[in-house]
Amino acid sequence: MNTLRAILLACNALAFLYFLLYLVAYLAQAVYAWSDVRLHSLRVRTTRLNTLGREQSGALPPVSLLAPAYNEGPVVVDAVKSLLQSTYPQFEVILINDGSRDDTLARLVEAFGLVRSTRSPYVHIQTKPIRGVYTSPTCPRLLVIDKENGGKADALNAGLNLARHHLIACLDADSVLEPDSLLRAVRPFLEDPSTVASSGVVRVANGCTVADGQVQEVGLSSKPVVVMQVLEYARAFFLNRAAFGGVNALPLISGAFGVFKRELVAKLGGMATDTVAEDMELVMRLHDYHRANNLPFRVAFVEDPVAWTEAPESLATLSRQRARWHRGLAQVLWRYRHMLFRPRYGALGMLVLPFYWLFELLEPVVTVLGYLTLMGSWYVGMTGFGSVVALFGLVTGVNLMIGLVALLFEETSFGRYNRPGEIARAVLYTFTDAFWYRWLVVFWRLKGFWQAVRGDTHWGHLQRTAAWSRPAPARRRKTTTTLE
Amino acid sequence: MPIDDGLLFTLSIVLIICAVVLAMGIVGQKWWARRAERRDRAVLARLEAEYRTGGPQFEALAAQHRDLAHHLLLERLKEGDSTAAAHLERLGFVAAYDEGVKNPSPEVRASTAHNLGLLPADLHPERLLLPLLQDPHPVVREAAVRAISTTGSGDAVGPILGSLASSPDPYLYRMARHTLTECGPHNLPALLEAATGGKPQVRRLALDVLAELNAPAVLAPLLELTTDPDLEIRLRAARAIRFYDSPEARAALLRLSEDPEWQVRAQAAKALSWVGHEAVVERLKALCCDRSYWVRNNAAQSLRFKGQAGRQALEDLAAGDDAYAAERARESLETMRREASRA
Numbered sequence: 001m002n003t004l005r006a007i008l009l010a011c012n013a014l015a016f017l018y019f020l021l022y023l024v025a026y027l028a029q030a031v032y033a034w035s036d037v038r039l040h041s042l043r044v045r046t047t048r049l050n051t052l053g054r055e056q057s058g059a060l061p062p063v064s065l066l067a068p069a070y071n072e073g074p075v076v077v078d079a080v081k082s083l084l085q086s087t088y089p090q091f092e093v094i095l096i097n098d099g100s101r102d103d104t105l106a107r108l109v110e111a112f113g114l115v116r117s118t119r120s121p122y123v124h125i126q127t128k129p130i131r132g133v134y135t136s137p138t139c140p141r142l143l144v145i146d147k148e149n150g151g152k153a154d155a156l157n158a159g160l161n162l163a164r165h166h167l168i169a170c171l172d173a174d175s176v177l178e179p180d181s182l183l184r185a186v187r188p189f190l191e192d193p194s195t196v197a198s199s200g201v202v203r204v205a206n207g208c209t210v211a212d213g214q215v216q217e218v219g220l221s222s223k224p225v226v227v228m229q230v231l232e233y234a235r236a237f238f239l240n241r242a243a244f245g246g247v248n249a250l251p252l253i254s255g256a257f258g259v260f261k262r263e264l265v266a267k268l269g270g271m272a273t274d275t276v277a278e279d280m281e282l283v284m285r286l287h288d289y290h291r292a293n294n295l296p297f298r299v300a301f302v303e304d305p306v307a308w309t310e311a312p313e314s315l316a317t318l319s320r321q322r323a324r325w326h327r328g329l330a331q332v333l334w335r336y337r338h339m340l341f342r343p344r345y346g347a348l349g350m351l352v353l354p355f356y357w358l359f360e361l362l363e364p365v366v367t368v369l370g371y372l373t374l375m376g377s378w379y380v381g382m383t384g385f386g387s388v389v390a391l392f393g394l395v396t397g398v399n400l401m402i403g404l405v406a407l408l409f410e411e412t413s414f415g416r417y418n419r420p421g422e423i424a425r426a427v428l429y430t431f432t433d434a435f436w437y438r439w440l441v442v443f444w445r446l447k448g449f450w451q452a453v454r455g456d457t458h459w460g461h462l463q464r465t466a467a468w469s470r471p472a473p474a475r476r477r478k479t480t481t482t483l484e
Numbered sequence: 485m486p487i488d489d490g491l492l493f494t495l496s497i498v499l500i501i502c503a504v505v506l507a508m509g510i511v512g513q514k515w516w517a518r519r520a521e522r523r524d525r526a527v528l529a530r531l532e533a534e535y536r537t538g539g540p541q542f543e544a545l546a547a548q549h550r551d552l553a554h555h556l557l558l559e560r561l562k563e564g565d566s567t568a569a570a571h572l573e574r575l576g577f578v579a580a581y582d583e584g585v586k587n588p589s590p591e592v593r594a595s596t597a598h599n600l601g602l603l604p605a606d607l608h609p610e611r612l613l614l615p616l617l618q619d620p621h622p623v624v625r626e627a628a629v630r631a632i633s634t635t636g637s638g639d640a641v642g643p644i645l646g647s648l649a650s651s652p653d654p655y656l657y658r659m660a661r662h663t664l665t666e667c668g669p670h671n672l673p674a675l676l677e678a679a680t681g682g683k684p685q686v687r688r689l690a691l692d693v694l695a696e697l698n699a700p701a702v703l704a705p706l707l708e709l710t711t712d713p714d715l716e717i718r719l720r721a722a723r724a725i726r727f728y729d730s731p732e733a734r735a736a737l738l739r740l741s742e743d744p745e746w747q748v749r750a751q752a753a754k755a756l757s758w759v760g761h762e763a764v765v766e767r768l769k770a771l772c773c774d775r776s777y778w779v780r781n782n783a784a785q786s787l788r789f790k791g792q793a794g795r796q797a798l799e800d801l802a803a804g805d806d807a808y809a810a811e812r813a814r815e816s817l818e819t820m821r822r823e824a825s826r827a
Contacts, residue, residue: 391492393500398499400499408509431503
């Protein structure tokens with residue numbers, strides 16, 4: 001019995017230490033992210049970005065937008081139209097149909113009058129066989145690649161082979177870009193020639209009014225599970241990534257919107273096809289390559305370029321997505337474990353990767369074990385029920401503050417949600433997080449962790465509803481175009 | 485437990501109270517902002533009506549709602565309404581800019597610089613803008629450079645170049661380039677001096693601007709720069725001399741098209757599209773087989789502008805053995821066909 005008590009005591013002490021470290025890590029991030037977000041929002045307010053494109057169209061590097069699509073039939077035409085509406089002076093859209101089993105290609109052929117193209121590849125990264133390359137006589141900026149199914153990374157590699165511009169933007173086919181998103185995301189490449197990649201902010205489109213491939217009015221979904229994801233995105237982008245980007249240690253650029261130097265990605269062998277987190281893997285590879293060879297580089301995070309994406313609305317789909325993300329995180333962290341605590345990898349190796357190992361990868365395990373040992377301590381009479389409640393209150397309070405601070409950053413800097421009712425609802429849901437959503441995420445992450453341990457590399461598929469592809473109604477109140 | 489329960493309870497309660505206060509602050513701020521926005525819209529409509537009709541109430545109302553009146557007058561200035569400047573001066577806004585440029589907040593200094601850029605030249609906004617080029621905050625410097633572009637004063641050329649020499653900020657560089665293109669014609673000697681000596685970033689900027697200005701007096705110094713050891717200077721010189729269809733400029737471009745650096749060859753291939761001479765077609769045809777994609781691409785694009793000889797060269801390349809050259813040539817021919825059918 002004494003041994004059990006000693007073990008429980010040690011576990012409780014470790015869990016408490018973990019919690020203190022977690023608190024310090026987020027506090028440091030909040031302080032760093034605050035100055036970064038403020039500086040950026042000041043720059044946005046005092047810069048006439050709309051004229052920047054016209055004034056400097058000759059100086060802006062052209063960009064190839066790569067959008068892989070698999071069974072995106074219902075949304076693909078609107079998605080391509082949205083990409084084509086960018087105000088960026090020079091760009092091409094390369095949509096890669098990754099062996100869809102639905103009518104994705106047929107819809108594209110019909111909508112854009114596609115004809116066969118003779119474009120030959122500029123680089124030769126191994127991919128699944130290409131069935132055809134098409135261009136549109138009415139839309140010269142569009143190129144469609146039809147290939148056999150090989151996964152998102154394989155599709156991006158096919159696009160990379162045929163991309164003609166020095167910069168590539170990797171997107172999800174269902175991403176809705178704001179007209180000046182590209183202009184803002186390319187800015188770090190103009191500011192600093194050593195920039196190798198730049199990341200934008202991804203926001204949840206569910207609840208917004210989308211028409212003609214553009215977000216017409218920003219709104220918050222009425223579904224609690226979507227609101228919780230909005231809060232998670234705010235936390236991820238305005239705390240984690242803003243802080244990590246500021247010290248050139250951004251380990252992840254979302255697959256929904258990131259800009260890279262094409263030659264460099266090709267030189268490093270393109271996207272990795274043996275992981276489900278090809279976006280994070282590529283960024284880690286960029287860090288590894290530049291740090292190992294002592295080359296100057298910068299992976300930039302820009303707070304305001306926005307890509308809107310459809311978030312899962314059903315718990316089953318969200319569960320699969322989160323398990324996959326966690327599995328991918330585990331795969332990448334394990335692959336790049338040699339960077340951990342190595343001073344040559346700078347802030348990434350010394351601070352950010354330990355953070356990801358401790359507070360992202362192991363967080364579900366520690367959370368469950370922490371609460372189990374706490375309950376065990378209570379069961380054997382080592383602690384009173386009051387202590388259990390007090391600790392739960394403390395953890396909840398800290399997480400609540402972190403969520404609210406992220407929301408505050410978003411509100412005071414960019415303030416995309418206009419209605420006070422929506423902000424009130426977001427705040428209210430932040431208070432409920434500790435009682436249901438957090439536990440669901442912990443469970444899904446545990447599932448992903450277990451899948452990673454078993455070596456599962458299956459992708460799964462997110463079912464598209466295409467609710468936002470319907471035409472905009474005359475009156476917003478009775479709209480059916482929202483992503484509900 | 486190693487830590488006192490009472491302390492944990494107190495900490496939890498304090499945290500949750502802080503969270504509630506923060507939450508109320510976030511929602512309250514939004515609600516207040518929304519309310520203020522509605523109120524401001526109503527006042528702005530009244531101000532606008534008074535301003536349009538020249539009503540006597542305008543200045544009294546403007547004195548009560550200074551921020552809104554300021555906003556309205558700046559909007560009018562943007563639309564080219566010169567009477568707005570007189571109102572700005574009479575209401576004391578122009579005098580307030582003197583304080584704005586000294587404000588400790590970079591946000592205030594940057595927005596003052598932006599507002600100064602809207603003022604007409606007779607109010608001499610550059611008097612306050614030029615010192616802001618040395619501001620410690622990069623956003624303020626950018627705002628000042630942008631604002632100067634609207635004043636178009638030749639006096640600004642020297643300070644802008646000096647500001648870039650002391651602070652090699654790449655974004656400032658972009659902004660300065662645009663501004664100097666606006667102000668440069670009034671002060672060519674300063675630009676030429678900067679292009680031929682000094683720090684590399686200043687030389688590059690000056691050359692970029694000279695390339696835009698196309699002033700006949702600067703051809704000789706530009707030709708000298710085509711042999712500069714700095715790659716960035718050579719490629720900028722290639723771009724700058726493209727408008728001068730003289731034997732010297734043509735010879736320099738043909739020489740640059742054989743440069744060991746692909747960036748210079750690509751730029752020369754592009755610049756040769758402006759030069760009309762048969763020797764150029766042969767050179768462009770050879771550049772279509774270059775090992776660099778951008779050189780091939782630019783050469784094939786330039787051949788589009790060389791009439792029948794250019795078309796023939798593209799057709800030869802499209803039917804030739806070099807698959808890479810053929811691919812670029814086919815695309816150029818396709819573009820020509822599309823343009824012809826559109827015409």
